Amino acid sequence: MANMSEFELTSFAGQNVIVTGAASGIGKAAAELIASRGAKIFALDLNQAGLAATKAGIEKAGIEKDGGQIVTKVLDISSQDAINAVIAEILNEAGQIHALANSAGIAGPTSTNTEEINWNDFHKTLTINLFGSIWLTQALLPSMRTNKYGRIVHLASIAGKEGNPGMSPYNTSKAGLIGYVKGVAKEVATSGITINAIAPAVIRTPINETVTPEIQKYMVSRIPVGRLGEPNEVAEVIAFAASKACSFTTGFTFDVSGGRATY
Numbered sequence: 001m002a003n004m005s006e007f008e009l010t011s012f013a014g015q016n017v018i019v020t021g022a023a024s025g026i027g028k029a030a031a032e033l034i035a036s037r038g039a040k041i042f043a044l045d046l047n048q049a050g051l052a053a054t055k056a057g058i059e060k061a062g063i064e065k066d067g068g069q070i071v072t073k074v075l076d077i078s079s080q081d082a083i084n085a086v087i088a089e090i091l092n093e094a095g096q097i098h099a100l101a102n103s104a105g106i107a108g109p110t111s112t113n114t115e116e117i118n119w120n121d122f123h124k125t126l127t128i129n130l131f132g133s134i135w136l137t138q139a140l141l142p143s144m145r146t147n148k149y150g151r152i153v154h155l156a157s158i159a160g161k162e163g164n165p166g167m168s169p170y171n172t173s174k175a176g177l178i179g180y181v182k183g184v185a186k187e188v189a190t191s192g193i194t195i196n197a198i199a200p201a202v203i204r205t206p207i208n209e210t211v212t213p214e215i216q217k218y219m220v221s222r223i224p225v226g227r228l229g230e231p232n233e234v235a236e237v238i239a240f241a242a243s244k245a246c247s248f249t250t251g252f253t254f255d256v257s258g259g260r261a262t263y
């Protein structure tokens, strides 16, 4: 008789899933949820102490009893060499990487007109948010093609669709990511691989600590639901897009904006 889990398309039993940005906010919530659905999580982040807290939380919740496990590794996604090394290391350890939830990212300069932004700050935001996502995708695709299976999920933002004033590097990085996902999806469409983006509006996480109260007020005022989103509300959409269930949706940008964007 077939194992029931074969029919549970949102189960991650037996899967190895990389979550970047897993030390905080949306990535942390995604790691917890996907672990609770049975995955072995490879949690990657710059922040070692945050990774340790995520691991302790998952272990304390007893998720390991249900098959979920968590391994942490420090990674700076602004280094292509570091990305290639960590992906090779995980493939060596785990054999297969079934899915990536890429939530590492920075806000970059805020409340700053574009002509006042120095090139280093612009470049840094693009390197982490856009090039880091591209390098991760490039590092993962060869083994996913060989395995004829893969799920790639990148955190974009409503800012990539609509643009937030005073945040031109961030807007540019997220719009670039949305475009990148659309084209790559078509390249891998017959390889069992789906690649999608997620576009949240403002979510209650530490990334918004650098955003002034006025800008936060502006962002919430644009959300018909009338409040900030919570990390677990984004994690649910990430978990779907990273699961076997997401087999006929690719190149898409999932909206998690409380009704701000209806496209």
Ligand SMILES: NC(=O)c1ccc[n+]([C@@H]2O[C@H](COP(=O)([O-])OP(=O)(O)OC[C@H]3O[C@@H](n4cnc5c(N)ncnc54)[C@H](O)[C@@H]3O)[C@@H](O)[C@H]2O)c1
Binding pocket: 020, 021, 022, 023, 024, 025, 026, 027, 044, 045, 046, 047, 050, 075, 076, 077, 078, 102, 103, 104, 105, 106, 107, 128, 155, 156, 157, 158, 199, 200, 201, 202, 203, 204, 205, 206, 207, 208
């Ligand atoms: N919170 C929001 O309002 C919101 C809205 C839309 C999109 N997003 C996107 O969602 C993603 C997660 O954001 P969050 O709100 O959870 O932020 P967060 O600050 O809580 O978490 C981001 C994580 O990324 C890590 N990180 C930063 N630079 C890194 C690097 N170079 N290498 C590895 N790790 C790095 C940080 O250490 C942190 O743990 C980001 O891509 C963000 O742009 C967030």
